[in-house]
Amino acid sequence: MRKFKTEYFTNVKFLKELVVQTRKSSKIKKYLLLATRLLLLTFLIIAFAQPFFKAKDSKNATNELYIVLDNSFSMQAKGQKGELLKRAVQDLLEHTPENANFSLITCSDNFWNTDIKSIQKELQNLKYSASPFQLDNLLSKIKAHKSAFNKDIVVITDGVGLQPNQVKNIKDDENLYFIIPEAEKTDNIAIDSVFINQTMDNFYEISVKLDAYGDDFKDIPIALYNKKKLAAKTLVNFESKTKTINFTIPKEDFHGYVAIVDNSLEYDNNYYFSISKPEKSNVISIGESEKSGFLSRIYTSDEFNYINYSLQSLDYNLLDKQDAIVLNELKDIPQALQTTLKSFVEKGGNVVLIPNEESSTTNLNGFLSNFGGVQFKALSNKEKMVTKINFSHPLFSSVFEKKVDNFQYPNTKNSFEISNSAPMVLGYSDQTSFLSAIQNSISSIYVFAAPINKINSNFQNSPIIVPTFYNMGQNAQKAGINALIIGDNKPFIAQTSLNKDEIVNIKNGTESFIPVQQILNDKVKLTFNDNPKEAGNFEIFNSSKSIENLSFNYNRTESNLANANPDAVSDYKEISNVDAIFDTLQANRSDNQLWKWFVILALLFITLEVLIQKFVK
Structure with a gap:
């Protein structure tokens, strides 16, 4: 059988190949x-x-945020972008998310559970605080703010005065971050204090102490103002770190300030002070008249109202009107007198105790137990030399221009051994105390270890007896400079009588406040807490009547910018700026969705x- 071979026409062959290719492409x-x-x-x-x-830190995703902002005076220093505090405030305003809830704590203000828009005006108007930056105190405030959540604490400070022990109580569940801006220059000049260096018949010589921090200083002007009127002016050059400038002013009321001009911190460039026209100080001595003659030669009538009383003739009603009372070798201090003197000291009066050889240590110690610091032991018959002077004690701070060690040493034949935790004013060669001072904020109790009559001692012939008793008899408010430090809470005794419903207020042209007050017969004890808010010259008023001038200054603890100590918190994470804080917290605590x-x-x-x-x- 004959086979036929199929033969494709050319175009049909191409169609077959196309069908096969189309089937493959479709597949x-x-x-x-x-x-x-x-x-x-x-x-x-x-x-x-x-x-x-x-997230790696997801367990802290619900933490509450606390920002601690240092607004102390050292933050006046200038960094690369201006004053450190103003730059920190701007950083907060620009980079804090509007929906972020946080608490802001400064040296002077607290803003709890807020947001940046709610406190924008307060931040823009934030003033420098008279209180120094104390991180441990601010952290305690945060700790006292109870919360069910852990805390993130961001501290913005220049590090001046920062110490490692200030963060020792931070808990493990509190995350601490630091932003530490740096000042470009740490040079600064501060007026440290003003004091009366010398009192003359018609003039005061006042001394102004200045401190220079840093290395590069040029001559700076210093001016003295009385009631805002220029009284004196000069230039100061700093060949040493400390400089004292003297001014002579009339011996009358002074109510003004000293001012300098430098290119660093501004807060310590003014020092306000008041001096009242001298009044006679009232001094009573209680003891035998024949042993009190030396006191009448010291407490002269031109500066003191002085009188001596025997114990039997003493009028107790006079004691409250005195500035100082000398117990001159009383054999026994009656209980009624002890009680009166305790009240007298609480009202600002000074007491000088000179023991009698026949005094009972039990009686002396019973009296001194009201004040603490000194206790008498047995009488010793050993002769001793008084060779030590505490030149830094207020009794002698303006007496000696320089330390001396060749003065005529007085001695005592009999003296009491004493246990003493109070400051020594004068001391024996065996390092025991001859004169001790028990001090509180408004008064002092001076205690001699030995009788100083001429039989037992030649102390009355020593030149040092004059400044010793003179200064012990002075009322510092009557004869010294009235200049208090804001925040020190040192009481002040105002000489005024108040009725039951009357109060004392303190004011100047820009500020007014009512201090805490305690009526003490014809005096008022004033306590100021953290008032006033700004340094300056003030007047004390009883209703509309001006009683006395008084001045307030800022504490100088922030003046040395070299005290910046960022290494104190080197164990904690330091962040460059506020923006980085929020980025860091977001990155570490947001789950990767x-x-x-x-x-x-x-x-x-x-x-x-x-x-x-x-x-x-």
């Missing part, structure tokens, strides 16, 4: 579409499941399917 397209749709479905399912990777990526992949495969449908034949 690939179906597989591609199947794959894209399967992947699309898979990614959609995973996206709806919302997978995520847990993966569902977004799967949605993106799903969209990608939808697009890919469209492209396959369009371009793959």
